[in-house]
Amino acid sequence: MSTTLTYLGRGIGHGIGHGMGSADDVTRPGPSPVPASPRGAEAARPPCSSDDLIELLFFAYRDFVGDPDRILAEYGFGRAHHRVLHFVDRYPGLTIAELLDILRITKQSLNRVLKDLIGQGYVAQQPGTSDRRQRLLFCTGRGAELAADLTRVQARRLARALTSPGDAATPEGFLMAMIEPDERAAVRRLMDRRGQGHGQGAA
């Protein structure tokens, strides 16, 4: 999700393996219907497929991370800073190694953002007590404040989606409720287009 199925760049090789078919047939194999509705949840209206959920997850996640993004931008921070701040705030005394294990990034990447957060007084370090090689991480008051702000907007969206009327019980209802209200109509319009002759409508 623009976030888009989100993405976070990944190391990527460079082999175009698996190529096997010709390349000019502009057709759709028609298969891939993927066993629709995995569970017995096909009670109500539209039988929501796994495919639909994947897509809704894309849109929901996009808006979910969009909230904090706006706040972070005011501070000159990015998502990487958010992640670090979040975990340090929630688990005070976290070591570098633990943080690396949680985030699954290299220490070079971590250090870049951690340096910003420490340099600007959002995070503080403290040598480990039993092992002085370690650097235990803590949020300063200012850091905890920012972390709380970021958590607040995400928790709000989550809470609204969980308490939304009616269909919050189904996965698709929950995900739709996570999407920014103004954009739900557009998403519904898009998804309704499935199967029908390509309507190539509006913009």
Add this chain to the structure above:
Amino acid sequence: MSTTLTYLGRGIGHGIGHGMGSADDVTRPGPSPVPASPRGAEAARPPCSSDDLIELLFFAYRDFVGDPDRILAEYGFGRAHHRVLHFVDRYPGLTIAELLDILRITKQSLNRVLKDLIGQGYVAQQPGTSDRRQRLLFCTGRGAELAADLTRVQARRLARALTSPGDAATPEGFLMAMIEPDERAAVRRLMDRRGQGHGQGAA
């Protein structure tokens, strides 16, 4: 999530506005308990807070996009290619403008990956019928195949999580089930650390 709260880089200003407190107090304000368990879902065991869900969403999303990442790497593609391929596959005849609106990226960014996909025969273009300025996008057979492969792994994880025994009914149960099985224990161990004196344990 490596993938992280996912990821997508964002344009960022550069003002450190809002600074207001001193910066050396290594304390935690203790507040931010955020109204735990929003809904009446506090039936069973641990009263899962919004904060916990935010964190679980991080881990779940990380693993959710990790599956396709591995496949994409074999083709020399990244997440940006995945997103384009996914939407073109699902909505054949999509125009550039529509795709830009869905992905929320600039046309320069879109063009970079679209050029790869078209050049390697995964996507084909076709001038619009009513408006020949448009370029309608379609997957080739090869493109549809790759899209199906990518959807398959994500749908599988989703289906497993939705049909997982017991707690798949609660949001936290569902999210935990979305996490790679091997890593659930580590996540539980981490989250159990909340509140308790910082255990700074293992790695």
Add this chain to the structure above:
DNA sequence: TGAAATATGTCAACGACACTGACTTATCTC
């Protein structure tokens, strides 16, 4: 005690994927 392992930090280079700004080319609309 001294060698090896561990925890952290850092320099340098690079890749993926966003962004802005400016400009071109078709094509459609009025």
Add this chain to the structure above:
DNA sequence: GAGATAAGTCAGTGTCGTTGACATATTTCA
């Protein structure tokens, strides 16, 4: 024919991930 619109492109930049190599404390162990 003028102006708007759909798309493509060149050039530069920024965030955040990567690899590889190396430096520095500190702990552990033979």
